[in-house]
Amino acid sequence: EVQLVQSGAEVKKPGESLKISCRASGYSFPSYWVAWVRQMPGKGLEWMGSIYPGDSETRYSPSFQGQVIISVDRSTYTAHLQLSSLKASDTATYYCATGLWLGDYTMAYWGQGTLVIVSS
Amino acid sequence: DIQMAQSPSSLSASVGDRVTITCQASQDITNFLNWYQQKPGKAPKLLIYDASNLETGVPPRFSGDGSGTDFTLTISSLQPEDVATYYCQQYNNIPPGGVTFGQGTRLDIK
Numbered sequence: 001e002v003q004l005v006q007s008g009a010e011v012k013k014p015g016e017s018l019k020i021s022c023r024a025s026g027y028s029f030p031s032y033w034v035a036w037v038r039q040m041p042g043k044g045l046e047w048m049g050s051i052y053p054g055d056s057e058t059r060y061s062p063s064f065q066g067q068v069i070i071s072v073d074r075s076t077y078t079a080h081l082q083l084s085s086l087k088a089s090d091t092a093t094y095y096c097a098t099g100l101w102l103g104d105y106t107m108a109y110w111g112q113g114t115l116v117i118v119s120s
Numbered sequence: 121d122i123q124m125a126q127s128p129s130s131l132s133a134s135v136g137d138r139v140t141i142t143c144q145a146s147q148d149i150t151n152f153l154n155w156y157q158q159k160p161g162k163a164p165k166l167l168i169y170d171a172s173n174l175e176t177g178v179p180p181r182f183s184g185d186g187s188g189t190d191f192t193l194t195i196s197s198l199q200p201e202d203v204a205t206y207y208c209q210q211y212n213n214i215p216p217g218g219v220t221f222g223q224g225t226r227l228d229i230k
């Protein structure tokens with residue numbers, strides 16, 4: 001069974017950094033792209049970027065380029081999303097997703113989401 | 121960047137109604153268009169991929185159509201469990217690649 005399990009909710013202060021994890025199981029992690037999607041409270045879905053675990057090739061949305069870092073640890077089948085210099089506007093739920101054979105950007109399997117709250 | 125104009129932003133319909141949601145791309149995206157359903161507090165769920173292919177396990181009352189710039193998601197007979205927000209998503213495989221979501225359509229029961 002394909003599963004993406006994300007790390008738990010976080011409460012951070014402005015200026016702090018954060019690394020969210022997404023652990024994959026049930027499929028060949030190195031072979032398929034993993035995407036990160038942001039959803040701010042009450043708002044829509046925003047693609048942040050995607051990574052190919054096999055060689056760590058990464059593609060970022062222009063809106064998030066330079067603002068976040070997406071990485072993988074192939075030994076643990078885990079993708080990471082790193083946010084730094086957090087602001088209140090980073091408060092959101094962050095999802096990881098993969099499409100497997102359906103395509104690089106099709107998101108057929110999703111993590112449960114990680115809620116990040118940034119507040120002083 | 122390719123923009124996606126999704127309409128309506130909200131919709132109220134009766135059980136059994138036929139419901140259609142549209143998405144228009146700012147340029148030709150051939151059939152690189154997916155549809156997702158999101159229920160409150162849950163992760164999105166893929167319904168339709170590549171404009172018209174029904175994802176495994178999705179009820180056949182859901183269908184997708186279109187190519188180029190104009191796309192539709194249709195629910196042939198609305199059920200109470202279909203209350204959700206629906207998003208279209210375009211993708212571009214040509215490097216550097218990219219994804220854009222529509223703004224979402226909130227669907228509820230009248």
